[in-house]
Amino acid sequence: MALGDDIFGIHGKALELRSQRLGLLASNIANAATPGFKARDIDFKTALADAERTGETTGTAAENNLLYRVPLQPSLDGNTVELNTEQTQFAENAVQYQTTLSFLNGRIGTLTRALRGE
Amino acid sequence: MTQPLNVFTVAGRAMSAQLLRLNTNASNLANAGSTATTAAGAYRAIKPVFRTSYDNATGLATVDVERVVSAGPAATKRHDPGNPLANADGDVFVSAVDETQELVEMMETSRQYQNNVEVMNTAKTLVLDTLKLGK
Numbered sequence: 001m002a003l004g005d006d007i008f009g010i011h012g013k014a015l016e017l018r019s020q021r022l023g024l025l026a027s028n029i030a031n032a033a034t035p036g037f038k039a040r041d042i043d044f045k046t047a048l049a050d051a052e053r054t055g056e057t058t059g060t061a062a063e064n065n066l067l068y069r070v071p072l073q074p075s076l077d078g079n080t081v082e083l084n085t086e087q088t089q090f091a092e093n094a095v096q097y098q099t100t101l102s103f104l105n106g107r108i109g110t111l112t113r114a115l116r117g118e
Numbered sequence: 119m120t121q122p123l124n125v126f127t128v129a130g131r132a133m134s135a136q137l138l139r140l141n142t143n144a145s146n147l148a149n150a151g152s153t154a155t156t157a158a159g160a161y162r163a164i165k166p167v168f169r170t171s172y173d174n175a176t177g178l179a180t181v182d183v184e185r186v187v188s189a190g191p192a193a194t195k196r197h198d199p200g201n202p203l204a205n206a207d208g209d210v211f212v213s214a215v216d217e218t219q220e221l222v223e224m225m226e227t228s229r230q231y232q233n234n235v236e237v238m239n240t241a242k243t244l245v246l247d248t249l250k251l252g253k
Binding site: 019020022023024026027029030031032033035036037042062063065083089090091094098101104105108109112114115 | 124125129131133136139168169170176177178180181187226227228230233234239240241243244245247248251252
């Protein structure tokens with residue numbers, strides 16, 4: 001276990017996974033008009049649990065939990081990107097990323113105060 | 119593809135692709151109803167062919183324009199002897215651009231361009247916030 005894991009707990013890995021999910025959702029939005037493109041997403045909960053339990057890197061955990069999106073209404077050209085779904089997920093993920101950042105900031109603040117002896 | 123993809127290249131290349139699509143829309147609309155002497159010389163609507171570009175290293179995917187093709191219906195023949203471009207039979211060939219379809223596609227293109235701009239803005243904010251970590 002790295003020093004970073006001791007200090008930041010689950011939030012370090014969570015931030016990495018959030019960042020990977022951000023890229024994946026951006027890929028889906030980028031391919032909204034590409035015929036035959038299949039939208040993908042990470043099962044965040046399971047991926048984070050796997051990374052915590054097995055100690056594997058978040059990259060491996062994300063790859064193992066990479067799933068295809070099931071469209072609500074399939075389109076004729078085989079594209080499974082539904083912009084309303086992707087935009088909601090993207091916004092949600094961005095907010096969650098910022099939440100994780102504030103957890104990390106809080107932890108850093110605590111440690112800094114402890115080091116200064118305030 | 120040598121450089122690994124990141125969120126900014128994904129959104130950036132998608133924006134380029136959508137911009138090219140917008141350019142083809144503009145060309146098609148500008149040439150709607152233009153006439154020519156021969157059927158082959160008449161303007162035919164052009165369309166970009168989008169292709170997903172995968173990056174195995176990061177699992178990300180962006181979109182590129184593979185090529186631009188001439189698609190759409192062939193020009194329609196119209197009898198118009200007064201037209202300076204009319205051939206020996208007094209016919210001209212009018213380009214058959216579906217203006218309604220082009221306008222709808224233009225709206226869709228601009229929406230998708232905006233989506234990618236939004237993605238890039240959000241990613242920028244998050245990266246800048248991450249840089250300020252601990253400050």
